[in-house]
Amino acid sequence: MTQNWGMTIPFFDRSLAESKDVIAGLPDLGYTDIWSAEVNGTDAFVPLALAAEWARGARLGTAIVPVFTRGPGLLAQSAATLADLAPGRFVLGIGSSSPAIVERWNAVEFGKPYARTRDTLRFLRKALAGEKVSERYETFEVKGFKLERAPKEAPKIVLAALRPRMLHLAAAEADGAITNWLSPEDVRRVRAEIGSSTELIARIFVCVSEDADKVREMGRWMLASYLTVPAYAAFHDWLGRAEVLRPMHEAWAAGDRQAALKAIPDEVVDALIVHGDAATCKARVREYVDKGLDTPILAPIPGELPVPEAVRALAP
Incomplete structure (x- = not known):
């Protein structure tokens, strides 16, 4: 697999509206990927919709969209919109999220996270392929949903996966696995659960500071x-x-x-x-790659360098 080198948007120290020039410059710096997140700041899709225009050519991904906080149909609509804006370069990352985000902030019951993620993955496969879906899954039922405009090329779907059961699902039915908060040495253990052919993606928090x-x-x-x-x-x-x-x-x-x-x-x-320093940070990120990570997604934390400077200093 060609080595990817990703960046997280928006940045910690500035709003999305203030980030256009930095995001637009990412491909020229060698960044292949731009990934968003969804916690309690921006949503996952709008930053990528802008990046689709600002940074043409970069692969765009959500890391991740919770499967509980949108209905299955709405999630398919959002994914189809991004797939249309960035044909062949949008990756939909989904996951169960956490009780705090799902229940405390969004008033949705957080039940059967593995099953809900699996069922959403299976629904999205059909819906994003343009099929009419009428099916009862373990955690929800869909009756007669069909995208008005299915994407010409269905996006890849990757799963947030931390432990063997979800990692095995990602390897068996999705196009990759996304993980988080691990060391380079931990990558080998995660990789062992998914085999060598499944893309492994991880967000890596980086602070350029001595x-x-x-x-x-x-x-x-x-x-x-x-x-x-x-x-x-x-x-x-x-x-x-x-x-x-x-x-x-x-x-x-x-x-x-x-x-x-x-x-x-x-x-x-x-x-x-x-x-x-920047050289030490880049060398450390490459340790993740050497241990089996396909796509590092850097998330620069403000340190001695303002984030735009850190983005340039960490470029491959």
């Missing part, structure tokens, strides 16, 4: 907000970090956020967040 103490302080906040989510906690248990992260989980469960942050060891921050 102030390691400052990066670690900021990194602990980021890690605590993710690794206390049940799916990520189970992921890192599976990766072998159960004992080293136990003090953090115990302090977090007791409501002592400061103790939880202090309990995250330096070596865990250093394993999961890339930092150092």
